[in-house]
Amino acid sequence: MTYKLSATKLVTYKQCPQQYNFRYELGISSRSAFGSPDLGNALHQALAIAYRDWHYNDHKPEWDWFESCWGVSVSKLSEAQIDDGRAILRSYFNDFVVPLNVMQRPLGIESKISAKVQFENIEFALNGRYDRLDNTNGSLELIDYKTTKNTTVPDSVDVQLGLYYLALQQVYQQSLKRLTLIFLRSGESLSFEVTPAHQKQVRSLISDLAVKLRTDAEWKPKVGGHCDRCTYQKYCTAKTCEPEPVPKGELRGVQLSLSV
Template structure:
């Protein structure tokens, strides 16, 4: 059975192997810092419909088309969220649609990706999702919409680039060239170029994880700024002189079946 991996799992593992083990191997839950997703879901849903349902026989949608798609997703929003969301969509239209002579139909919208490969005789299944995937003159470009109130560097962006490089290459037989983050509230777009170094970094990290899975080694803690946001500090020997034992009923680490190469 393949061992499942995602960008979130890889980022957690790179920050702290012990936290990764607690969460994904031992099944310990930790407090969530996320608030209500309704506002973000509404904007993502509207943008998905804008591109998915547009009649591409016509060169450009109008702002009225944006309004039609937006109103399909506003049923659970407050008046303030309604206003702020519509302002974000108007800004998006003015910056990324109105200046064009025509828009291209994306390769995909709001879709999931899956791929698999072997490292150190362990079969890994890679998964991810994206908001929009475009085929440009330079190659594949992945679009990720952000609804945060501030613009900040994305955690583990290099690992996300490398993971999506692997998955898209297997899915489309074409390499990912760019990942663009569009901050909808601010109307700003940040683009990252994808390199072979991103590809190699992810392969090396997964290889290190495979060694731990095969040898049943300790998942050692890694101390850093992420510790302040960690919900497992009470069990961590690096943060507590007398760490608490794991709760009763915590599962043992999973047994990973090796895939023998032929």
């Protein structure tokens, strides 16, 4: 049996093994209160169409091409969101397309990537999804569009870098050089170079997780700032004096230990 792993799962494990156990091993659902993702989805869709369907016969498109891609991405939006999104896309166009001499065709757009690694005799399927993969001066560069209002770098960046490095190396036989986050609302971009330490960290996290899965070791709570956003506080002995009993979920860990 193959154990599916993603950057989100690995980040959760890094933050708190107990939270990981609640969510992914015991299958207890977590409900969080995020706003409507419609505007973000529409922006991602418009950018995917703009890069995927451009004919690349001319050096680069004009604004009207991006605007037409926006026009076919807005069916679920209100009038205010349509105006808001158009302005965000226009800023993106001004900041990231106008300065180019040539808009290059990306290697991949909104694609899934998967690869396999083995630790402790457990096969892990590394699954990820990226917004855009560029070949920048002969090196692989991942582009991740962010639609959040603030430009806080997500906790997941280090893990994302290491995981995609492992996966892309298998798929392209080429190393990932850089991950660039583009914050669409502010127009800021932040680039992170991949180092051997990122790959080492991810290997060590997966190996540690493998030991837990293999031995059914204790999934210890790890208290930190992330606890404020944790929806399992009511079951957590580290955060609650009288925690509620943990509900029985789908015990996926048992399936794994029986089949490997």
